[in-house]
Amino acid sequence: MIKNNGRSRVTVGDVAKQAGVSTATVSRVLNKTNNVSPKTVARVQKAIDELGYVLDTAAQALSSSSNRTGNIGIIMPVINNSFLSTLLEGVNQYANTCSYNLLTFATIGQASIQDGVPLPLNENNTDGLIIFADKIDDKTLTHLYQRQFPVVLLYRLPPQGLDIPSVLIENxxxxxxxxxxxxxxxxxxxxxxxxxxxxxxxxxxxxxxxxxxxxxxxxxxxxxxxxxxxxxxxxxxxxxxxxxxxxxxxxxxxxxxxxxxxxxxxxxxxxxxxxxxxxxxxxxxxxxxxxxxxxxxxTVHVPTEEIGRTAVKQLFHLINGEQTEALTPFNTELVxxxxxxxxxxxxxxxxxx
Amino acid sequence: MIKNNGRSRVTVGDVAKQAGVSTATVSRVLNKTNNVSPKTVARVQKAIDELGYVLDTAAQALSSSSNRTGNIGIIMPVINNSFLSTLLEGVNQYANTCSYNLLTFATIGQASIQDGVPLPLNENNTDGLIIFADKIDDKTLTHLYQRQFPVVLLYRLPPQGLDIPSVLIENxxxxxxxxxxxxxxxxxxxxxxxxxxxxxxxxxxxxxxxxxxxxxxxxxxxxxxxxxxxxxxxxxxxxxxxxxxxxxxxxxxxxxxxxxxxxxxxxxxxxxxxxxxxxxxxxxxxxxxxxxxxxxxxTVHVPTEEIGRTAVKQLFHLINGEQTEALTPFNTELVxxxxxxxxxxxxxxxxxx
DNA sequence: TGATAAAATGTAATCGATTACATTCTTGCT
DNA sequence: AGCAAGAATGTAATCGATTACATTTTATCA
Known part of the structure; x- marks a missing residue:
């Protein structure tokens, strides 16, 4: 995000000035709240276009106290693998459908993701995490769980005693x-x-x-x-x-x-x-x-893409405080x-x- | 990130009061900046633990002038494709090496990423963008360019007149x-x-x-x-x-x-x-x-993974305000x-x- | 010991969007 | 025309952390 790079960024204030209205009105247009006259909406919209205004989600999150990042994360060993990229496709697809973005982290090449080292994906950049990676140890999972951070496991079970939802296949x-x-x-x-x-x-x-x-x-x-x-x-x-x-x-x-x-x-x-x-x-x-x-x-067929989607679905349940399935098993079929x-x-x- | 869950959230102010210091000092402890006495650090740390303080990244992002997200983004048609997942692997790898995370957005299934619709990846969640997607039209690119947002193009040229770095192959x-x-x-x-x-x-x-x-x-x-x-x-x-x-x-x-x-x-x-x-x-x-x-x-060999890495390298140059190559062409070879x-x-x- | 540099800490403005509350403008109706 | 009622808009406080600048404390050394 370029900010102090010569010119400063365009704010609601700038848009308001350009459109000849107040910041409150701009905010109302942005959020499609009631009671803004069509003419004003048009004028504000025009100003937004002209100035290339982009909403600052940090400021929005701060003032509105909703505080979501709009991202979910996935941790997996590698990407360039027929099986995992299919999984990734399903995850990304469903995330995008729900207006979430996907942060990807591949553990390969990483020295170790053991207890001490904090994960690069956490509450600071995501609203929840899908973990497909044996490298992430039980202690790390326990920490995430204690912080009540939404996590769904893929192709593995949670450590003893933690009810972290798992999506698995019938092997x-x-x-x-x-x-x-x-x-x-x-x-x-x-x-x-x-x-x-x-x-x-x-x-x-x-x-x-x-x-x-x-x-x-x-x-x-x-x-x-x-x-x-x-x-x-x-x-x-x-x-x-x-x-x-x-x-x-x-x-x-x-x-x-x-x-x-x-x-x-x-x-x-x-x-x-x-x-x-x-x-x-x-x-x-x-x-x-x-x-x-x-x-x-x-081989044995596994509905990999659907499994990815299901994991995201579970994660959203978790994020929204809804009921989740402790275990979602998928059947497999001989091909x-x-x-x-x-x-x-x-x-x-x-x-x- | 759970926030308004019953009780209101703990802020630096609360921690400061509890520890008997100012908010500035708490912030210094949080960010491990220089010149805080060990005793004070301990006292603040204790207050943080006692109150269960969690930093609000939205507020941090807003106030901090550096304001980096630590993410870069890539926009591509799909993921689950032998060629593109190889590209993605290279991009992710180099990003992680440089302590950046990668946000992925696949345009498939998206109705349209034409002019009006804002990209889901932008200055709010990334520090720069790699674009491999014909679906992103010239107008959108122009907007990004005008906002001086770091963008590197993969396998395509920038619109007339915009010097957005491109990484290409010799076809x-x-x-x-x-x-x-x-x-x-x-x-x-x-x-x-x-x-x-x-x-x-x-x-x-x-x-x-x-x-x-x-x-x-x-x-x-x-x-x-x-x-x-x-x-x-x-x-x-x-x-x-x-x-x-x-x-x-x-x-x-x-x-x-x-x-x-x-x-x-x-x-x-x-x-x-x-x-x-x-x-x-x-x-x-x-x-x-x-x-x-x-x-x-x-077929004709293309160093796809290296191309991905190179694109990220160019993007980092852009982010750091360093010199970039307008065009990085890669040679191809008959196999x-x-x-x-x-x-x-x-x-x-x-x-x- | 006193002067001065350096370290530690504090004060208050700031980031950008939201929103409660206040104010102005319309509209419809008698 | 006069007057509510409601629509449209504006004003300014607010969210929580950072940081420039100011101030106090501590350390150093002639």
Whole structure:
């Protein structure tokens, strides 16, 4: 905001002078309050246009004692990621629809967002916060909660005892369906799993689903087949290379999410393996690009954009002092494409999507 | 920020009274300015704690002459797009590095950001703005400029006469190289072009490059081969369908950008055409996913993330009253993969990347 | 010790919009 | 024409923190 930069900024006073009215009248026009004659409105409007007047929200907030920033914030690991940018789109969209702006903060590259360090997004610049980030620790969340600052969690649960609303997805059954598809429809038995980042909520439940499916099909769980992809391309690539080096016997890989699945496929292809002919790979999330990938990814669909919108909706409830849902879970759905290999055995269940 | 919640709010005045000092001293303690004795600091701190004082940022913003928000804003069409989210990543990254937060506004879904309607991002919530959006018209830009509000344009030029810094890419030569590759190395002659949105700067120069290349190779320009993809998947798909319906003789398509190229390829594949065997398709931008696409895309590389960082850098110069570059052009570079089909004819120039 | 510089603190104006209250102008009606 | 009633507009206090400037206190050193 340029203010002391040569000329000073245009105020209601300037507009009033230009229009030949009082500041009160200008304010009335600005706020569309009653009892201003059409002629005056026009004159004031003209002055506003001529001078390029912009309302100072700080002054407005101060004098009217409503004191909202008109912003909400989101904290997430990165932006440039098919899954997260879809989430961001939903959040931004709904925020804008409600005349709020969105402040984005990516934790990547940030040394640490641990307890001591204050968040760059807080009551000073936002009316509430959506947090999708494991990096934000429980102590920080507790502090926000104690200050009664509106917060909604995405893809994670609140610390013990704090009733911060969470928006989550159903991981376990989705994964179980996916793995059972690999077993029953595609004929795989040696199925590897790439876990997400340590302590990750979604990863935990996907692992549960994975184990349940294997157990239900009488396939023993082999710890050698359980690696880490960290929902991250680099790490997924490393994991693939480790497995290849060990020369493990693997039919299929559940990569944890689509990002890791795509990276895994590329790593396998670079090592001369064909997917799904030599080895199948499936993901989770149904990223927008997954259907365009080579081969098109079999995955679990998650209504990511809607989840973003829902989180904002919850946040607005919180901001407006309305009732909120402690937990909003979203269902997931198997999407069968080609990377699982079921079409190779002429399986009638295969359908492009 | 909860304020009028029953009891009235605690002000610096209350703290001052409680601590037995003046408001100026409280303010000094709050802002860690020089020359407050440790004893006084302690006393004020105690009063702050006892009263549960919370600083009112509105009042602070109003009275403080520095009056910076600590935010910069970006206006763009959408977020959930491989190219734009990469740009956003670069912008956010550099902003955070400089202790700024990023406010994002997507114009999609917005009825119109024409002259009358004030931008949701302005001097009230940001210290400067990066604009990547054709929807923001010249009049709005002129207003911002007149108010001396820091603005940097991305991928577009300022209106006549306004020296707003622009960060751009080299389109014409990049496109010419791309098209000449299609002609000379891949053996195509009937090459179609899908333009970007109407009036788009990049599209204009890519079209120039396209025409130059054809002319240089003695290929007549056929207006039947010039359609519109609008840098958009839906529109690209439609254009392909139109062309297919007309039964035009086409060797290759330059889709305008990678988003349109990928959509075009999918549309062609759905119509039973093989890419690049039956028809070649090339794009522009080298989106992160382009190399993973099926087939891997021949395209023109653009350092998108760095462009984002550069735009922020220019904006900071503007904010700090330093010298800026009127124009920062970025060079582009041909990336040959498989969608152009040159490897099919055993061309030694083909190399994976 | 006294003079003086430096540190600490206080006073009061200020930022820009809102709004209670006061004043002026219209309008309709007898 | 005269007079309410209500519409339109104006005046000035107010929100809470900052800061230029003034004043008091403390420290330093010849």
């Amino acid at each position: 376990k059954n989705g994964t179980r369906t996916l793995i059972e598809h690999l077993i029953k429809n595609c004929g795989h038995r040696r199925i590897a799993f790439m876990a997400g980042p340590a302590g990750n909520y979604d990863s935990y439940w996907r692992e549960q689903g994975y184990c349940e499916a294997l157990t239900a099909c009488d396939i023993p769980i082999d710890s050698q087949l359980m690696g880490v992809g960290a929902f991250h391309d680099w790490r997924a690539k490393e994991q693939i290379e480790e497995w290849l080096e060990k020369g493990l016997d693997i039919d299929a890989i559940f990569a944890g999410d689509d990002t890791a699945a795509m990276a895994a496929i590329i790593a396998l292809q670079q090592a001369g393996k064909r997917v799904p002919e030599d080895i199948a790979v499936v993901g989770f999330n149904n990223d927008i690009i997954s259907k365009y990938f080579n081969p098109p990814l079999t 069968v494409r080609q990377s699982c290999g079921c079409h190779l055995v002429n399986n009638p269940r295969w359908h492009p999507n | 014409k030569n990049g496109t010419r190289t791309l098209i000449e590759h299609l002609i000379k190395n891949c053996g195509h002659r009937r090459i179609a072009f899908m333009a970007g949105p109407a009036g788009n700067y990049d599209s204009y120069w890519r079209e120039q490059g396209y025409c130059e290349a054809l002319t240089a190779c003695d290929i007549p320009i056929d207006s039947q081969l010039m359609g519109v993809g609008a840098f958009h998947d839906w529109r690209a798909k439609e254009q392909i369908e139109e062309w297919l319906e007309k039964g035009l003789d086409i060797d290759a398509i330059f889709a305008g950008d990678d988003t349109a190229a990928m959509a075009a390829i999918i549309a062609l594949q759905q119509a039973g055409k093989r890419v690049p065997e039956d028809i070649a398709v090339v794009g522009f931008n080298n989106d992160i996913i382009s190399k993973y696409f099926n087939p891997p895309l021949t 040959v993969r498989q969608s152009c089909g040159c490897h099919l004819v055993n061309n030694p120039r083909w190399h994976p990347n």
